[in-house]
Amino acid sequence: MLFIIPGLEETLRINGKACIVQDEDLLERMQAFGKKPVLGIGVEVEECFMHCAKAFKRSQLWDAGSWPKKESLPVAAKIIADHVNIQGITSEEVAKSLKETYEKRLY
Structure with missing residues (x-):
């Protein structure tokens, strides 16, 4: 999984094993705007890395003028x-x- 936050050039990468989550208590806590998800995705983190911003800087991804x-x-x-x-x-x-x-x- 790669986590990006608009405007933040560094990223967080997580490697691991995923599983489908059906735990009602957990899904209840994930609700948004009164809607509870039917399923969730759980991830057993095996590796976690911060990546530098070089790719975003080179691509000018967050610079709307370059789009x-x-x-x-x-x-x-x-x-x-x-x-x-x-x-x-x-x-x-x-x-x-x-x-x-x-x-x-x-x-």
Whole structure:
């Protein structure tokens, strides 16, 4: 797992074994906006490293001025529609579904 915090150039990397967690008491403590997760992911940490900021500094990841213009980026809905390749599913339908999901089912 790689943990990044916007604006912080150093990262935290954790290596280990993951498992599915169904413990009700633990899941209850993880709720957000009144919604309790159905499952969780537990990680048995075997190694933990801080990584220096060289890659983020070189890539200018946190410098919005270095980002490509939004118009030049691929459209996620088209990528998904092309990837699933189900006849009759258009990128417009995927975009509508994504918007509805983000607005009504985020939590």
